[in-house]
Amino acid sequence: MTSGPERPAEFETIAELFRPLTGGAPEARGLLDDAAVLPSRPGQDLVITKDAIVEGVHFLPDDPLDLVARKLLRTNLSDLAAKGAEPYGYFLAVSWSGRCGLDERAAFARGLAEDQARFGIVLLGGDTTSTPGPLTASVTALGWAPHGRTPSRAGARPGDLVLVSGAIGDGYLGLKAARGELRGLEPERVAALARRYRLPEPRGVLARAVRDHASASADVSDGLVADLGHICAASGVGAELQLEHLPLSAAAKAWLDHRADPVASLADLATGGDDYEIVCTARPEHAEALIRAGDKAGVPFAVLGPVTRGEGVRVTHAGAPVAIARPGWRHP
Ligand code: ADP
Ligand code: MG
Numbered sequence: 001m002t003s004g005p006e007r008p009a010e011f012e013t014i015a016e017l018f019r020p021l022t023g024g025a026p027e028a029r030g031l032l033d034d035a036a037v038l039p040s041r042p043g044q045d046l047v048i049t050k051d052a053i054v055e056g057v058h059f060l061p062d063d064p065l066d067l068v069a070r071k072l073l074r075t076n077l078s079d080l081a082a083k084g085a086e087p088y089g090y091f092l093a094v095s096w097s098g099r100c101g102l103d104e105r106a107a108f109a110r111g112l113a114e115d116q117a118r119f120g121i122v123l124l125g126g127d128t129t130s131t132p133g134p135l136t137a138s139v140t141a142l143g144w145a146p147h148g149r150t151p152s153r154a155g156a157r158p159g160d161l162v163l164v165s166g167a168i169g170d171g172y173l174g175l176k177a178a179r180g181e182l183r184g185l186e187p188e189r190v191a192a193l194a195r196r197y198r199l200p201e202p203r204g205v206l207a208r209a210v211r212d213h214a215s216a217s218a219d220v221s222d223g224l225v226a227d228l229g230h231i232c233a234a235s236g237v238g239a240e241l242q243l244e245h246l247p248l249s250a251a252a253k254a255w256l257d258h259r260a261d262p263v264a265s266l267a268d269l270a271t272g273g274d275d276y277e278i279v280c281t282a283r284p285e286h287a288e289a290l291i292r293a294g295d296k297a298g299v300p301f302a303v304l305g306p307v308t309r310g311e312g313v314r315v316t317h318a319g320a321p322v323a324i325a326r327p328g329w330r331h332p
Helices: 010-022 026-031 065-082 102-119 170-178 187-198 204-213 224-235 250-257 262-271 284-297
Strands: 044-054 086-096 122-130 136-146 161-165 216-220 238-242 277-282 301-308 312-317
Touching: 010 026, 010 102, 010 122, 026 122, 044 065, 065 086, 065 102, 065 136, 065 204, 065 216, 065 277, 086 102, 086 204, 102 122, 161 238, 161 284, 170 187, 170 250, 170 262, 187 250, 204 277, 204 284, 216 224, 224 238, 224 262, 224 277, 224 301, 224 312, 250 262, 262 312, 277 284, 284 301
Parallel strands: 086 122, 238 312
Antiparallel strands: 044 136, 086 136, 161 277, 161 301, 216 277, 238 301
């Protein structure tokens, strides 16, 4: 082994840092077996999602590892919420890089412990390696939903309404804030946006309403226009996204106030990634129930426009079409 922080052995990491994260769940077998064993639940579907992160791509090389771990878990929880599933357990693959000594690994595990407690999920297994390259990690998250009730991206029909939860654009502004590229806003607002980028809020509180009332649903990770586009493509429909109805945080409103071309800037917010909200469609009579549920949960839904015949997302502002250069983030 070469210099750098003291590198603990694989099995110490598993026993000391990861075993406590199982919360004693019998399925995990104390992280001492070849596999976890999950009993089935009659009448329920197991909903499974996976998200990976790479240092330098999904997080900045000096980001603290407790926040990195929490964001990784949260991006997976966001997918479960969009599918109307209740969190159950997760599997973690991590490939430690040279900067990951015992302190960094402990910070990573501490972050996981904090969000596990907050969102009600436990570690069930995984794999541990190290790499000469950048730190990478991936989570496979499992959730339960009543059988046959998980909304897909393919259920939108003309006449449905498009809804989105929470606020859009804080991911876009938060990345700028985290990179120190956001000027003209008060320091507290910049700090709040950077925090929101590093620590998105998965919308598990909306999972039940989504599975009860949405005709199609997706989480907003690539950018609202792109993710709504995925629903349109899967459903064989079009949609109109009315930018004047885009729900914004107070910080995003303050940013917009200083922009020379507010409509173009609204389009930037609608195409930036990392919001981790839920975009969904619903028949008009179900949209009311979704809105009531969102208000009750403290995460309101906004109605963005109609699902239409045709294909693709038509972005408008006060009825006029708005040109979109790039609907969202794409890996090369
Ligand atoms: P294998 O030899 O089959 O790869 P391992 O020795 O890697 O098995 O894993 C032993 C046990 O430790 C398994 O229960 C596995 O799920 C668990 N484990 C290994 N790495 C992790 C991790 N990063 N997070 C959670 N559990 C882990
Ligand atoms: Mg292994």
